[in-house]
Amino acid sequence: MQYWINQDGVQAGPMTIDEMKSMSITSDAYVWREGLNDWVKITELDELVGEIDFVATDQPNVEPLIEEEPIAEGEPVAEGEPVAEGEPVAEGEPLAEGEPVAEGIPAIPPIEQQPAPMQQPIHPQMAMTREQQPKCPPTNLVWAILATVLCCIPTGIVAIIYANKVTSRYQAGDYEGAARASETGAWWCIGSIIAGIISSPFISVIKMLASA
Amino acid sequence: MSRRRIAIAILIMAVALGAGAIYFLFDPNESGFFPRCVFLTLTGWKCPGCGTQRAAHALLHGDVMGAMRYNAFLLIALAMVALCAWGEWKRTTNTRLYLAISSKWVVGGFLAMVLAWWVLRNVMDW
Structure with missing residues:
Protein backbone atom coordinates (compact mmCIF):
# COMPACT_ATOMS: atom_id res chain seq x y z
CA MET A 1 0.00 0.00 0.00
CA GLN A 2 1.37 3.38 -1.02
CA TYR A 3 0.86 6.42 1.18
CA TRP A 4 1.13 10.11 0.62
CA ILE A 5 1.90 12.28 3.55
CA ASN A 6 1.50 15.95 4.17
CA GLN A 7 3.02 17.62 7.15
CA ASP A 8 3.54 21.30 7.70
CA GLY A 9 2.49 21.92 4.14
CA VAL A 10 5.11 19.61 2.70
CA GLN A 11 3.79 16.73 0.70
CA ALA A 12 5.67 13.51 0.14
CA GLY A 13 4.92 10.15 -1.39
CA PRO A 14 4.25 7.59 -2.52
CA MET A 15 5.87 5.58 0.20
CA THR A 16 5.33 2.41 2.14
CA ILE A 17 4.72 2.06 5.84
CA ASP A 18 8.33 0.94 6.32
CA GLU A 19 9.57 4.05 4.58
CA MET A 20 7.33 6.17 6.78
CA LYS A 21 8.78 4.53 9.88
CA SER A 22 12.20 5.86 9.00
CA MET A 23 10.88 9.40 8.67
CA SER A 24 10.23 11.80 11.48
CA ILE A 25 6.50 12.32 11.34
CA THR A 26 4.55 14.48 13.69
CA SER A 27 1.17 13.41 14.97
CA ASP A 28 -0.56 16.34 13.27
CA ALA A 29 0.46 15.24 9.80
CA TYR A 30 -2.14 14.22 7.23
CA VAL A 31 -2.05 11.08 5.19
CA TRP A 32 -3.81 9.77 2.12
CA ARG A 33 -3.82 6.48 0.29
CA GLU A 34 -5.94 4.90 -2.40
CA GLY A 35 -9.38 4.14 -1.10
CA LEU A 36 -9.65 7.23 1.04
CA ASN A 37 -11.95 9.98 -0.09
CA ASP A 38 -9.95 12.65 1.60
CA TRP A 39 -6.86 13.32 3.65
CA VAL A 40 -7.12 12.04 7.20
CA LYS A 41 -5.11 12.82 10.26
CA ILE A 42 -2.35 10.29 10.53
CA THR A 43 -3.44 9.45 14.05
CA GLU A 44 -6.89 8.50 12.77
CA LEU A 45 -5.85 5.91 10.23
CA ASP A 46 -6.13 2.64 12.12
CA GLU A 47 -3.58 0.74 10.08
CA LEU A 48 -0.87 3.27 10.93
CA VAL A 49 -1.59 3.60 14.63
CA GLY A 50 1.03 1.69 16.55
CA GLU A 51 3.18 1.36 13.45
CA ILE A 52 4.71 4.79 13.48
CA ASP A 53 6.35 6.53 16.39
CA PHE A 54 5.39 10.13 16.15
CA VAL A 55 7.78 12.94 16.81
CA ALA A 56 6.53 15.52 19.25
CA THR A 57 5.35 18.68 17.56
CA ASP A 58 7.43 21.69 18.48
CA GLN A 59 4.71 24.17 17.54
CA PRO A 60 1.46 22.56 18.51
CA ASN A 61 -0.65 25.67 18.05
CA VAL A 62 0.53 26.68 14.61
CA GLU A 63 -2.02 25.95 11.96
CA PRO A 64 -0.73 23.79 9.15
CA LEU A 65 0.40 25.79 6.16
CA ILE A 66 -1.48 23.48 3.85
CA GLU A 67 -4.64 25.34 4.79
CA GLU A 68 -3.49 28.47 3.09
CA GLU A 69 -1.90 27.38 -0.13
CA PRO A 70 -4.01 25.06 -2.15
CA ILE A 71 -2.24 23.23 -4.88
CA ALA A 72 -3.75 22.63 -8.26
CA GLU A 73 -6.49 20.07 -8.29
CA GLY A 74 -5.55 16.48 -8.78
CA GLU A 75 -1.98 17.22 -9.66
CA PRO A 76 0.60 14.84 -8.28
CA VAL A 77 3.38 16.55 -6.41
CA ALA A 78 6.89 15.27 -6.72
CA GLU A 79 8.54 13.66 -3.77
CA GLY A 80 9.61 15.96 -1.05
CA GLU A 81 8.76 18.99 -3.10
CA PRO A 82 7.33 21.77 -0.95
CA VAL A 83 3.84 22.75 -1.84
CA ALA A 84 4.28 25.71 -4.07
CA GLU A 85 1.58 27.43 -6.02
CA GLY A 86 0.14 24.76 -8.22
CA GLU A 87 1.64 24.37 -11.60
CA PRO A 88 -0.67 26.06 -14.02
CA VAL A 89 -2.93 23.62 -15.72
CA ALA A 90 -3.38 23.98 -19.43
CA GLU A 91 -6.35 26.11 -20.25
CA GLY A 92 -9.53 24.38 -21.25
CA GLU A 93 -8.31 21.18 -19.68
CA PRO A 94 -9.36 21.36 -16.12
CA LEU A 95 -8.63 18.24 -14.18
CA ALA A 96 -11.66 16.86 -12.48
CA GLU A 97 -11.32 16.39 -8.76
CA GLY A 98 -9.96 13.03 -7.85
CA GLU A 99 -9.58 12.01 -11.46
CA PRO A 100 -6.78 9.53 -11.97
CA VAL A 101 -3.78 11.13 -13.57
CA ALA A 102 -1.63 9.43 -16.14
CA GLU A 103 1.30 7.17 -15.21
CA GLY A 104 -0.83 5.23 -12.78
CA ILE A 105 -0.31 7.61 -9.89
CA PRO A 106 -3.60 8.19 -8.18
CA ALA A 107 -4.77 11.72 -8.12
CA ILE A 108 -4.19 13.42 -4.85
CA PRO A 109 -7.28 15.01 -3.47
CA PRO A 110 -7.16 18.77 -3.55
CA ILE A 111 -5.73 20.19 -0.40
CA GLU A 112 -8.56 22.64 0.14
CA GLN A 113 -10.84 19.71 0.77
CA GLN A 114 -8.78 18.80 3.73
CA PRO A 115 -10.82 18.69 6.89
CA ALA A 116 -10.23 21.58 9.18
CA PRO A 117 -7.84 20.44 11.85
CA MET A 118 -9.84 22.16 14.51
CA GLN A 119 -13.60 22.04 14.91
CA GLN A 120 -15.03 25.47 14.76
CA PRO A 121 -16.13 26.22 18.28
CA ILE A 122 -19.85 26.56 18.68
CA HIS A 123 -20.80 30.08 19.51
CA PRO A 124 -22.16 30.16 23.06
CA GLN A 125 -25.30 31.96 21.91
CA MET A 126 -26.03 29.34 19.28
CA ALA A 127 -25.64 26.63 21.88
CA MET A 128 -28.11 28.48 24.06
CA THR A 129 -30.86 28.71 21.46
CA ARG A 130 -30.36 25.08 20.58
CA GLU A 131 -30.76 24.16 24.20
CA GLN A 132 -33.74 26.40 24.60
CA GLN A 133 -35.63 24.61 21.82
CA PRO A 134 -35.36 20.89 22.43
CA LYS A 135 -36.69 18.37 19.96
CA CYS A 136 -40.40 17.79 20.04
CA PRO A 137 -41.14 14.71 22.13
CA PRO A 138 -42.92 11.88 20.34
CA THR A 139 -46.69 12.24 20.17
CA ASN A 140 -47.20 8.47 19.78
CA MET B 1 -29.40 5.62 16.38
CA SER B 2 -29.74 4.80 12.72
CA ARG B 3 -29.13 1.14 13.47
CA ARG B 4 -31.96 1.24 16.02
CA ARG B 5 -34.24 2.92 13.50
CA ILE B 6 -33.49 0.24 10.93
CA ALA B 7 -34.17 -2.47 13.50
CA ILE B 8 -37.51 -0.89 14.39
CA ALA B 9 -38.45 -0.52 10.72
CA ILE B 10 -37.63 -4.17 10.05
CA LEU B 11 -39.60 -5.28 13.11
CA ILE B 12 -42.64 -3.27 12.07
CA MET B 13 -42.46 -4.60 8.52
CA ALA B 14 -42.14 -8.17 9.80
CA VAL B 15 -45.19 -7.79 12.06
CA ALA B 16 -47.17 -6.12 9.27
CA LEU B 17 -46.23 -8.89 6.83
CA GLY B 18 -47.12 -11.61 9.34
CA ALA B 19 -50.45 -10.03 10.22
CA GLY B 20 -51.14 -9.41 6.54
CA ALA B 21 -50.51 -13.07 5.76
CA ILE B 22 -52.91 -14.20 8.50
CA TYR B 23 -55.65 -11.81 7.43
CA PHE B 24 -55.13 -12.72 3.79
CA LEU B 25 -55.35 -16.47 4.36
CA PHE B 26 -58.19 -16.60 6.89
CA ASP B 27 -61.59 -14.97 6.71
CA PRO B 28 -62.65 -13.58 10.11
CA ASN B 29 -66.26 -14.22 9.05
CA GLU B 30 -65.65 -17.95 9.01
CA SER B 31 -62.77 -18.63 11.38
CA GLY B 32 -63.49 -18.61 15.07
CA PHE B 33 -60.07 -17.84 16.43
CA PHE B 34 -60.00 -14.13 15.65
CA PRO B 35 -60.37 -11.87 18.68
CA ARG B 36 -63.79 -10.39 19.21
CA CYS B 37 -64.46 -6.78 20.02
CA VAL B 38 -64.59 -6.30 23.78
CA PHE B 39 -66.59 -3.13 23.65
CA LEU B 40 -69.22 -4.62 21.34
CA THR B 41 -69.54 -7.74 23.45
CA LEU B 42 -69.91 -5.84 26.69
CA THR B 43 -72.12 -2.98 25.60
CA GLY B 44 -73.73 -4.10 22.38
CA TRP B 45 -72.45 -0.96 20.69
CA LYS B 46 -69.83 -0.97 17.99
CA CYS B 47 -66.47 0.62 18.72
CA PRO B 48 -64.68 2.76 16.11
CA GLY B 49 -62.54 -0.23 15.19
CA CYS B 50 -65.23 -2.84 14.80
CA GLY B 51 -65.00 -4.62 11.47
CA THR B 52 -61.29 -3.86 11.02
CA GLN B 53 -60.35 -7.54 10.80
CA ARG B 54 -63.02 -8.34 8.20
CA ALA B 55 -62.18 -5.13 6.35
CA ALA B 56 -58.49 -6.04 6.34
CA HIS B 57 -59.34 -9.45 4.86
CA ALA B 58 -61.45 -7.82 2.17
CA LEU B 59 -58.83 -5.16 1.47
CA LEU B 60 -56.06 -7.75 1.08
CA HIS B 61 -58.21 -9.48 -1.52
CA GLY B 62 -58.66 -6.25 -3.43
CA ASP B 63 -62.24 -5.74 -2.34
CA VAL B 64 -62.21 -2.06 -1.41
CA MET B 65 -65.99 -1.72 -1.36
CA GLY B 66 -66.26 -4.72 0.95
CA ALA B 67 -63.71 -3.16 3.26
CA MET B 68 -65.71 0.07 3.29
CA ARG B 69 -68.82 -1.89 4.23
CA TYR B 70 -67.16 -3.54 7.22
CA ASN B 71 -65.42 -0.42 8.44
CA ALA B 72 -65.69 2.68 6.32
CA PHE B 73 -63.28 4.51 8.57
CA LEU B 74 -60.41 2.07 8.15
CA LEU B 75 -59.04 3.60 4.95
CA ILE B 76 -59.01 7.09 6.47
CA ALA B 77 -57.29 5.72 9.56
CA LEU B 78 -54.69 3.89 7.47
CA ALA B 79 -53.95 7.04 5.51
CA MET B 80 -53.57 8.93 8.78
CA VAL B 81 -51.29 6.22 10.17
CA ALA B 82 -49.10 6.36 7.07
CA LEU B 83 -48.87 10.15 7.34
CA CYS B 84 -48.00 10.02 11.03
CA ALA B 85 -45.47 7.24 10.54
CA TRP B 86 -43.73 9.38 7.94
CA GLY B 87 -43.71 12.30 10.34
CA GLU B 88 -42.42 10.09 13.11
CA TRP B 89 -39.60 8.89 10.88
CA LYS B 90 -38.62 12.51 10.25
CA ARG B 91 -39.23 13.73 13.80
CA THR B 92 -35.65 14.42 14.80
CA THR B 93 -34.49 15.69 11.42
CA ASN B 94 -37.54 17.70 10.36
CA THR B 95 -39.30 19.00 13.44
CA ARG B 96 -41.35 21.45 11.40
CA LEU B 97 -42.89 18.69 9.31
CA TYR B 98 -43.58 16.67 12.44
CA LEU B 99 -45.30 19.57 14.12
CA ALA B 100 -47.36 20.26 11.00
CA ILE B 101 -48.55 16.66 10.80
CA SER B 102 -49.29 16.36 14.49
CA SER B 103 -50.59 19.88 14.92
CA LYS B 104 -53.71 20.28 17.02
CA TRP B 105 -55.82 20.95 13.91
CA VAL B 106 -54.86 17.70 12.25
CA VAL B 107 -55.01 15.61 15.42
CA GLY B 108 -58.09 17.39 16.73
CA GLY B 109 -59.78 16.99 13.37
CA PHE B 110 -58.96 13.32 13.33
CA LEU B 111 -60.23 12.91 16.88
CA ALA B 112 -63.50 14.62 15.94
CA MET B 113 -63.83 12.26 12.97
CA VAL B 114 -63.27 9.23 15.20
CA LEU B 115 -65.90 10.37 17.68
CA ALA B 116 -68.37 11.27 14.92
CA TRP B 117 -67.78 7.91 13.27
CA TRP B 118 -68.26 6.12 16.59
CA VAL B 119 -71.62 7.77 17.23
CA LEU B 120 -72.84 7.63 13.64
CA ARG B 121 -72.08 3.97 13.05
CA ASN B 122 -74.15 3.03 16.09
CA VAL B 123 -76.99 5.41 15.25
CA MET B 124 -77.03 4.61 11.53
CA ASP B 125 -75.97 1.00 11.92
CA TRP B 126 -72.96 1.35 9.55
Missing part, protein backbone atom coordinates in the same frame (compact mmCIF):
# COMPACT_ATOMS: atom_id res chain seq x y z
CA LEU A 141 -49.96 9.34 17.37
CA VAL A 142 -49.36 6.28 15.20
CA TRP A 143 -49.80 3.94 18.14
CA ALA A 144 -52.74 5.90 19.46
CA ILE A 145 -54.60 5.56 16.16
CA LEU A 146 -53.67 1.92 15.79
CA ALA A 147 -54.83 1.22 19.34
CA THR A 148 -58.12 2.98 18.63
CA VAL A 149 -58.80 1.24 15.35
CA LEU A 150 -57.37 -2.21 16.01
CA CYS A 151 -57.69 -2.96 19.69
CA CYS A 152 -61.41 -2.71 20.08
CA ILE A 153 -60.91 -0.69 23.21
CA PRO A 154 -61.80 2.97 22.84
CA THR A 155 -59.17 4.03 25.39
CA GLY A 156 -56.90 4.68 22.42
CA ILE A 157 -58.87 7.91 22.08
CA VAL A 158 -57.32 9.12 25.34
CA ALA A 159 -53.90 8.54 23.76
CA ILE A 160 -54.97 10.68 20.78
CA ILE A 161 -55.97 13.47 23.16
CA TYR A 162 -52.54 13.28 24.79
CA ALA A 163 -50.88 13.36 21.38
CA ASN A 164 -52.72 16.60 20.79
CA LYS A 165 -51.49 17.94 24.14
CA VAL A 166 -47.87 17.16 23.24
CA THR A 167 -47.80 19.41 20.18
CA SER A 168 -49.90 22.21 21.60
CA ARG A 169 -47.73 22.37 24.73
CA TYR A 170 -44.55 22.13 22.66
CA GLN A 171 -45.63 24.99 20.45
CA ALA A 172 -46.58 27.04 23.49
CA GLY A 173 -43.03 26.59 24.75
CA ASP A 174 -43.99 24.24 27.58
CA TYR A 175 -41.36 21.61 26.76
CA GLU A 176 -41.58 19.91 30.10
CA GLY A 177 -45.34 19.63 29.87
CA ALA A 178 -45.02 18.28 26.34
CA ALA A 179 -42.60 15.61 27.54
CA ARG A 180 -44.98 14.66 30.34
CA ALA A 181 -47.95 14.45 27.96
CA SER A 182 -45.82 12.36 25.61
CA GLU A 183 -45.05 9.90 28.35
CA THR A 184 -48.62 9.69 29.63
CA GLY A 185 -49.86 9.18 26.08
CA ALA A 186 -47.34 6.40 25.56
CA TRP A 187 -48.67 4.60 28.63
CA TRP A 188 -52.24 4.92 27.36
CA CYS A 189 -51.12 3.39 24.04
CA ILE A 190 -49.34 0.51 25.74
CA GLY A 191 -52.22 -0.02 28.15
CA SER A 192 -54.81 -0.02 25.37
CA ILE A 193 -52.87 -2.45 23.23
CA ILE A 194 -52.17 -4.85 26.12
CA ALA A 195 -55.73 -4.63 27.42
CA GLY A 196 -57.04 -5.30 23.92
CA ILE A 197 -54.81 -8.33 23.45
CA ILE A 198 -55.50 -9.79 26.91
CA SER A 199 -59.20 -9.14 27.13
CA SER A 200 -60.24 -10.37 23.70
CA PRO A 201 -59.87 -14.12 24.37
CA PHE A 202 -61.61 -13.80 27.74
CA ILE A 203 -64.50 -11.97 26.18
CA SER A 204 -64.76 -14.60 23.46
CA VAL A 205 -64.89 -17.37 26.05
CA ILE A 206 -67.49 -15.54 28.13
CA LYS A 207 -69.60 -14.92 25.08
CA MET A 208 -69.44 -18.58 24.09
CA LEU A 209 -70.41 -19.69 27.59
CA ALA A 210 -73.27 -17.22 27.67
CA SER A 211 -74.70 -18.40 24.38
CA ALA A 212 -74.30 -22.06 25.29
